[in-house]
Amino acid sequence: MALKTCVNSKNHFIFRQLFDSLSCTYTYLLGDLNKKECILIDPVLEQVKRDFSLVNELGLKLCLALNTHMHADHITGTGYLKKLTGCKSAISKASGAQADIYLEDEEQISLGNICLKVLSTPGHTNGCVSYYCKDQHIVFTGDALLIRGCGRTDFQEGDPAILYKSIYSRLFTLPPETVVYPAHDYRGMMSSTISEEMKYNPRLTKSLEKFVDIMNNLNLGYPKQIDKALPANRSCGLHYIPKENLQNTVL
Amino acid sequence: MALKTCVNSKNHFIFRQLFDSLSCTYTYLLGDLNKKECILIDPVLEQVKRDFSLVNELGLKLCLALNTHMHADHITGTGYLKKLTGCKSAISKASGAQADIYLEDEEQISLGNICLKVLSTPGHTNGCVSYYCKDQHIVFTGDALLIRGCGRTDFQEGDPAILYKSIYSRLFTLPPETVVYPAHDYRGMMSSTISEEMKYNPRLTKSLEKFVDIMNNLNLGYPKQIDKALPANRSCGLHYIPKENLQNTVL
Numbered sequence: 230m231a232l233k234t235c236v237n238s239k240n241h242f243i244f245r246q247l248f249d250s251l252s253c254t255y256t257y258l259l260g261d262l263n264k265k266e267c268i269l270i271d272p273v274l275e276q277v278k279r280d281f282s283l284v285n286e287l288g289l290k291l292c293l294a295l296n297t298h299m300h301a302d303h304i305t306g307t308g309y310l311k312k313l314t315g316c317k318s319a320i321s322k323a324s325g326a327q328a329d330i331y332l333e334d335e336e337q338i339s340l341g342n343i344c345l346k347v348l349s350t351p352g353h354t355n356g357c358v359s360y361y362c363k364d365q366h367i368v369f370t371g372d373a374l375l376i377r378g379c380g381r382t383d384f385q386e387g388d389p390a391i392l393y394k395s396i397y398s399r400l401f402t403l404p405p406e407t408v409v410y411p412a413h414d415y416r417g418m419m420s421s422t423i424s425e426e427m428k429y430n431p432r433l434t435k436s437l438e439k440f441v442d443i444m445n446n447l448n449l450g451y452p453k454q455i456d457k458a459l460p461a462n463r464s465c466g467l468h469y470i471p472k473e474n475l476q477n478t479v480l
Numbered sequence: 481m482a483l484k485t486c487v488n489s490k491n492h493f494i495f496r497q498l499f500d501s502l503s504c505t506y507t508y509l510l511g512d513l514n515k516k517e518c519i520l521i522d523p524v525l526e527q528v529k530r531d532f533s534l535v536n537e538l539g540l541k542l543c544l545a546l547n548t549h550m551h552a553d554h555i556t557g558t559g560y561l562k563k564l565t566g567c568k569s570a571i572s573k574a575s576g577a578q579a580d581i582y583l584e585d586e587e588q589i590s591l592g593n594i595c596l597k598v599l600s601t602p603g604h605t606n607g608c609v610s611y612y613c614k615d616q617h618i619v620f621t622g623d624a625l626l627i628r629g630c631g632r633t634d635f636q637e638g639d640p641a642i643l644y645k646s647i648y649s650r651l652f653t654l655p656p657e658t659v660v661y662p663a664h665d666y667r668g669m670m671s672s673t674i675s676e677e678m679k680y681n682p683r684l685t686k687s688l689e690k691f692v693d694i695m696n697n698l699n700l701g702y703p704k705q706i707d708k709a710l711p712a713n714r715s716c717g718l719h720y721i722p723k724e725n726l727q728n729t730v731l
Binding site: 245246247248249250276279283286287416417418419420425428429 | 496497498499500501527530534537538667668669670671676679680
C-alpha cells in the first residue's frame with residue numbers, strides 16, 4: 230500500500246459490495262488479483278468475520294481499511310480488522326478520528342493497480358470524503374450522496390449548505406456515467422450514477438435554499454447507535470472488539 | 481422481446497441488483513440502453529413501485545418479467561408489473577405456474593442485445609431454472625445455488641439428490657469466472673463466482689451422500705409466506721395486487 234501517483238490499469242480488478250442489514254451499511258472490497266492485495270471501505274464491526282473470511286477465500290491480503298467518515302450509526306470494523314490482519318487504517322485528517330494514515334483532499338491512494346482519489350465532501354460531517362476510482366468509473370460517496378437522497382445534516386458538524394456545495398462541486402462534476410456506491414441505502418438500491426442523481430435526486434434537484442429548508446425540517450429521530458458509535462469510531466474501533474470474537478480468529 | 485438465437489454483444493448493457501429486505505430476495509434489472517428495453521428477474525410485489533420507478537428513470541420499457549421458479553417466500557411482482565407496463569411474463573414450463581411464455585431447458589431469451597440461456601436446475605422445486613448470460617459472464621441461479629449455500633429441499637418438490645446433480649452438471653460446468661447472482665442472500669453477500677462456490681460452498685464441496693444427509697437434517701421452520709405465496713405465484717401474482725396500489729400507478 231502506498232500513497233503515490235496512480236498507474237492506470239483495468240486489469241486484475243476485483244470488486245464486491247457487502248451489506249450490513251442492521252445499520253443498512255455497504256462495505257466495499259476492492260482488490261488487485263495480480264498483487265493479491267485488497268482494500269475494504271467502511272467495514273462494520275459485526276461483519277468483520279464475514280469480510281475477513283471472504284478476503285481469505287479470494288486469496289487476498291487486506292492492506293487497508295478505509296473509512297469515508299467517522300460513522301455515527303455503527304461501530305467500524307477497522308480496529309478488529311487491524312488486529313486480525315495487520316492492515317493499516319485510513320480516514321480523513323478532518324474527521325478527527327485516529328488512524329494510521331490521515332488523508333487530505335486530492336490525495337491519491339494506490340494499492341496495486343487500484344487508484345482512489347480523495348474528494349473532500351463535507352456537510353454530513355466535516356471530515357466526510359468520497360473516494361473516486363477513475364479507472365473503474367466508480368465513486369464511493371459515503372454519507373454525502375445517497376441514492377435519491379443524502380446524509381442527514383442535523384448532528385455532528387452537519388451543515389446542509391456545505392453538503393449541497395460539496396455534492397455540486399465535487400460529485401456532480403464527475404463524468405455523468407460514473408457509478409455511485411453510497412455508504413447506505415434503506416430501500417434495497419445498490420448503485421446509481423452521477424447522471425441519475427443529477428436528474429432524479431428529490432433533494433438535490435432543488436435550489437440551495439430549498440435544499441437547506443428540506444434538510445432542516447426532516448425531523449429525524451436521534452441516531453440509535455450514536456452514543457456508542459462515535460467514541461468507538463474516534464479510535465477507529467480499536468478499543469471496541471468483543472472479547473469473544475478474538476477467541477476464534479481462524480475462520 | 482423474442483425467443484430466438486441470440487446475438488453476441490456487450491454494448492449498451494445496463495445491470496442493476498435490487499434487494500427486498502423482508503424476504504431477502506434479489507431482483508435483477510437487465511437492460512439494453514440502445515433499444516431502451518429491459519427485463520426484470522424475480523420481481524417482488526412489495527417492491528414493484530420502486531422497480532417500476534427505476535425502469536422509468538432509466539428511460540427503459542419493461543418487456544419481460546422473468547421468474548427463476550414459483551417462489552414460496554414472497555409474492556411475485558410479475559402480475560402487478562404486467563398491469564402497469566403491459567410486459568410479458570415468463571417462467572419454466574415445469575414450474576406449473578401460469579405465464580405468457582413457458583420456457584424449456586436450453587431455450588434462449590433475447591431482448592435487444594441481452595441474451596439469456598435457460599438452464600434447467602431442479603431440486604429446490606421441479607421447475608427451477610437458472611438464466612445464463614454468456615456475453616456478460618453472469619448466471620442467475622435462483623434458489624438452486626446460493627452464495628455458500630443452496631435452496632432448501634424440504635417442501636414443494638424438493639429433492640437434494642436432484643439439486644446436487646443440477647448444480648454439478650449445469651452450473652459447476654460453466655466457466656469458473658462466471659459471476660453468480662442468486663435469488664437470495666441472508667448475510668449481505670451480493671455475488672459470488674462459480675469458482676468460489678466450487679471451492680468454498682460448505683454443502684457442495686461434500687459428496688452427494690453427505691450433501692443429501694445435510695439437506696435432510698436442516699430442520700428449518702415452515703416457510704412463513706408459503707400458504708399465501710404459492711397460490712399467488714401459481715398465477716404469477718395476477719390476482720394478488722393490493723387495490724390501493726392501483727390507485728397511484730403514476731410514479
